Amino acid sequence: MKVAIDAMGGDFAPQENVLGAIEALKEYKDKNLEIILVGNKDQILEFLPQDYSDTLNIKIHNTTEVIEMDDHPAAAVREKKDSSLVVAARLVKDGLCDSFVSAGSTGAAVAASLLILGRIKNIERATIATPIPNPAGTTLLLDSGANVDSKPKHLLQSAIMGSIYAEHILKISNPRIGLLNIGEEESKGNKQALETLPLLKNLDRNKFNFIGNVEGRDITNGSVDVVVCDGFVGNVVLKFGEGLAYTILQILREALETGSILTKIATFFLLPAMRSLKKKFDYAEFGGAPLLGVNGGCIICHGSSKAKAIKNAIRVAAEFKENDVLNNISKSIAAEEKKEI
């Protein structure tokens, strides 16, 4: 299992990328991992033990350029051929790695994947699938921002890819797939939802468990495992959720801090509960969001990812290959195409 890391990507690069790689190797001994750290060799070496080449299955692939957060994604991918992101994607393209992980610019990671890895045959749009916690486990939301103005077929393909990912990586058996909508009734929705519904209802029930329309509140209540939507709605919902969770915790913290001395004592005892809550919504636990539909594993991490998030993303990248997610997606998408013919 060979995973390339865009070592220069993210707010805490390359330190947290390197530390995450080291942790992954320690923790996932059974995965037979080899990690290629792609980036500025000198900077990377600062965070590796001197004897790393004897003790860790890590290699460094030196690069001289970096794609910045405000670079135009596609242009940067084309121009900065020796950037850590582009080279990491190339390693996957050339078969030297199975997947790559990046905490850098999401737009650039998507552009690099599309331009360098290319889309799986018959896939019209690759989509970003974001795992969202719910009290009972995890719900996968896709597309969370790669595409807008999606056609019904794109949503259908998202459903297929999301279900396969949920099954193999999130270990959810027979994942319940829902179409994000404004009401449960089949008559509800905009043009996009109304045209997509029949396609999803037509999925092979032996392979895909489509449960119908789901509403916004179902995303976090554990009643659905894979939520299919257009990237515009998905992205707004995701960012709204991040903002809301943050706001609620802020309000709670403020109320505790400005409270009486008894309330302050209570905070001390409350810490375990607060930690449990934070953990539930800690994206670092979830190992990033995969870009589904390209020829290779691409795991996109939040810019503020620290070592733990990178470690988990590496685990996901390895499992992506272990469980042959790409081939599974490929076959199912091909089977769906045959249906239409």
Add this chain to the structure above:
Amino acid sequence: MKVAIDAMGGDFAPQENVLGAIEALKEYKDKNLEIILVGNKDQILEFLPQDYSDTLNIKIHNTTEVIEMDDHPAAAVREKKDSSLVVAARLVKDGLCDSFVSAGSTGAAVAASLLILGRIKNIERATIATPIPNPAGTTLLLDSGANVDSKPKHLLQSAIMGSIYAEHILKISNPRIGLLNIGEEESKGNKQALETLPLLKNLDRNKFNFIGNVEGRDITNGSVDVVVCDGFVGNVVLKFGEGLAYTILQILREALETGSILTKIATFFLLPAMRSLKKKFDYAEFGGAPLLGVNGGCIICHGSSKAKAIKNAIRVAAEFKENDVLNNISKSIAAEEKKEI
């Protein structure tokens, strides 16, 4: 200020509607309120004091039908001519009341308003504007579900109506208007957002304070006062927010309940903070969501509204008239039309 209440609407009708009316009369003495409770007279009388006609400025308008939650909205409005909702709307149409309040089916309230009150001249789509709490105050989100597949002009009109409402009812001076999008940059967004942006940028800066694209996280962080969006996105976001807030509180409560004895003691001291949080997100405080763009005040309340929510909705209904919101909207929309000619 004459307000009609759909007394049979909502999960706790008619009790909470009647109690809300009584509380409104007690609390808002300065508003010179007269309330018409529209519904089954016998059921309503159960919750009024015997001497109500001497002590309260309440009248009862008897009706014999009720629109149920699962009735087809437009059909029900046309067929059940003696339903509490339809008659309440008629009272406004006939000038006997200024606004009506309903906690019944949102779809039916919208249908009744459109069919009976009709749209303000030049308004193409009426929109539901939902107030959402933020740490610094309130943000208005519209459209939160009346229309899908909105055209850019509909969003422009939402911006105008929302700003006027925010100014007069939410008492926000020079409300900051944002277009809900997936990024701040002007190049971001789907077709609908890209075509709407120039229209909003063209708003008269002396009258409307358009600040540009805003993202999902800005809805609750206090950085924008009026968020303009299509009803599909708005509705998904709203329901997602309700679900998420509920989920977070559930997780926190569970962690507290299953914790050690010290944690349980902490709960006792934490209660004020929890209450403060709940209050922040208590829709009952906000007085319902107005339907903007129709010829008359229509305030839609959550189905689970109790007396406090109804009371606040009555206040909003009164302020709607007091501040001449309808005429303000009318004039601004007409001025915008002239611009286009």
